[in-house]
Each structure stands twice: as structure tokens, then as C-alpha cells.
Amino acid sequence: MSRKARKTRAKNKEEESHERDIQKDHKTRQTRENSTKQKKTTGQDQEGESSRTKKEQKAKERPKEHQEKKETPNQPERERVKAPK
Numbered sequence: 180m181s182r183k184a185r186k187t188r189a190k191n192k193e194e195e196s197h198e199r200d201i202q203k204d205h206k207t208r209q210t211r212e213n214s215t216k217q218k219k220t221t222g223q224d225q226e227g228e229s230s231r232t233k234k235e236q237k238a239k240e241r242p243k244e245h246q247e248k249k250e251t252p253n254q255p256e257r258e259r260v261k262a263p264k
Contacts, residue, residue: 180188
């Protein structure tokens with residue numbers, strides 16, 4: 180290929196990728212706006228549950244390990260053993 184042909188080909192590829200990026204950005208922005216509009220108008224997500232009830236449900240399902248750890252008495256720290264030289 181000639182130098183000029185390579186330059187034009189590279190330029191066209193760059194323009195096409197730029198156009199694709201713009202379309203992707205537009206699409207993601209549009210979907211984001213639509214989802215926020217839906218949440219604002221209804222106060223619910225796509226499944227129909229409000230976010231507050233979902234959070235409460237997750238809190239109930241969450242294991243209570245962190246609470247059990249708080250209830251256990253503090254164990255005395257181990258004494259440091261000096262390494263032999």
C-alpha cells in the first residue's frame with residue numbers, strides 16, 4: 180500500500196471508532212436518564228419494589244456475624260515471643 184492510502188485508511192478507522200464511541204455514550208446516557216426518570220416518578224425500581232423495602236429485606240437476610248463478634252468478651256492479647264538471634 181502506498182503511504183497516502185495507509186494514512187487515509189487509518190484516518191477513516193479513527194473516525195469510525197470515534198463515531199461508535201459517541202453512539203455508545205449517547206445510548207448509555209439515555210438509558211441512565213430513563214432509569215432515573217422511572218425511579219423519580221414511581222419511587223420503585225423495575226421489579227416494582229421500593230428501594231427502602233429491598234434494603235430492609237437484605238438487612239433481615241444478612242447474617243448476624245458482626246453482632247456476634249461484638250458480644251464476645253475481649254480476649255487478652257498474646258505476649259510477644261522474641262525470636263532467637
